[in-house]
Amino acid sequence: MTERKACLGGYGVLGLAALLLDLAAKKAARHGLASGPIPLVLGFRLELHANPGVAFGLSRTLGWVIGLLGLVLLAGLTLFYRNKTRHARHGLALLWAGGLSNALERLLLGGVTDFLFIPLPRLPFVPLPGLYVNLADLWLVLGAALLLLELSFHAKGGGRVPSADTLRPGSPG
Numbered sequence: 001m002t003e004r005k006a007c008l009g010g011y012g013v014l015g016l017a018a019l020l021l022d023l024a025a026k027k028a029a030r031h032g033l034a035s036g037p038i039p040l041v042l043g044f045r046l047e048l049h050a051n052p053g054v055a056f057g058l059s060r061t062l063g064w065v066i067g068l069l070g071l072v073l074l075a076g077l078t079l080f081y082r083n084k085t086r087h088a089r090h091g092l093a094l095l096w097a098g099g100l101s102n103a104l105e106r107l108l109l110g111g112v113t114d115f116l117f118i119p120l121p122r123l124p125f126v127p128l129p130g131l132y133v134n135l136a137d138l139w140l141v142l143g144a145a146l147l148l149l150e151l152s153f154h155a156k157g158g159g160r161v162p163s164a165d166t167l168r169p170g171s172p173g
Contacts, residue, residue, distance in 0.1 A: 011086075011089045011090065011092070011093040012093070014090065014093040014094070014097075015092075015093035015094070015096050015097045016097075017097075018093070018094055018097035018098070018135075018139050019096075019097040019100055019101050021135060022097065022098070022101040022134060022135040022136045022139065023101055023104070025115070025134065025135050026101075026105065026113040026115065026134055026135075029046070029048055029113055029115035029134075030048065030113055033046055033047060033048035033115060034048060037117070042119070043117075043119035043130070044116070044117065044118060044119065045116075045117045046115055046116060046117075047115065047116075047117045047132070048113070048114075048115055049113075049114040049115065049117070049132040050109075050111045050112075050113060050114075051111050051112045051113075051114050051132065052110060052111035052112075053111075068103070070099055070103075071099055071100075071103060074092075074095055074096060074099050077092065077095070077147065078092055078096075085150055087146050087149055087150050088146065088147055088150040090143075090146050091142070091143040091144070091145070091146030091147040091149075091150065092143065092147070093143070094139040094140070094142050094143030094146070095139070095140060095143035095144065095147070096143075097136070097139045097143075098135075098136035098137065098138075098139035098140035098143065099136075099140065101134075101135075101136040101139075102134075102136045112134065112136075113134060114132035114133055114134045114137075115132075115134055116132070116133050116134065117130050117131070117132055118130050118131045118132075118133060
């Protein structure tokens with residue numbers, strides 16, 4: 001097996017593990033939180049929330065269309081970033097895991113299972129009391145952040161994102 005295939009297989013493992021972890025957490029939430037919310041700290045709580053739309057409960061009728069468009073966009077990003085650094089490939093693996101998990105739930109259940117309530121500050125420009133999210137949402141945010149990191153280093157002419165080894169104090173790189 002070539003080094004490239006082994007490397008790509010590792011990203012497949014990351015994506016599959018993230019996908020399965022999210023689906024398992026959603027299933028556990030549907031069963032374990034059916035009797036009511038569980039308070040955590042600082043207003044956070046575990047609470048079952050069925051979301052038929054997209055992020056933040058928007059577009060309840062077009063959730064599947066927006067989800068499908070998101071997967072098409074992700075396919076394009078995959079083609080663009082497939083030969084980039086490991087940060088980009090990690091980001092793509094997480095984006096695929098989050099996107100596929102939410103798409104599968106929309107297809108099979110008619111909506112996405114959210115289970116963590118994150119309170120938002122009460123400000124005039126913040127119309128929601130909080131956000132309901134799941135692990136797939138976390139994967140999507142982390143994946144997008146990794147792609148933005150990759151893009152910012154290339155846009156500045158810095159080439160590849162530095163590895164952790166080159167960022168250590170006293171290292172030669």
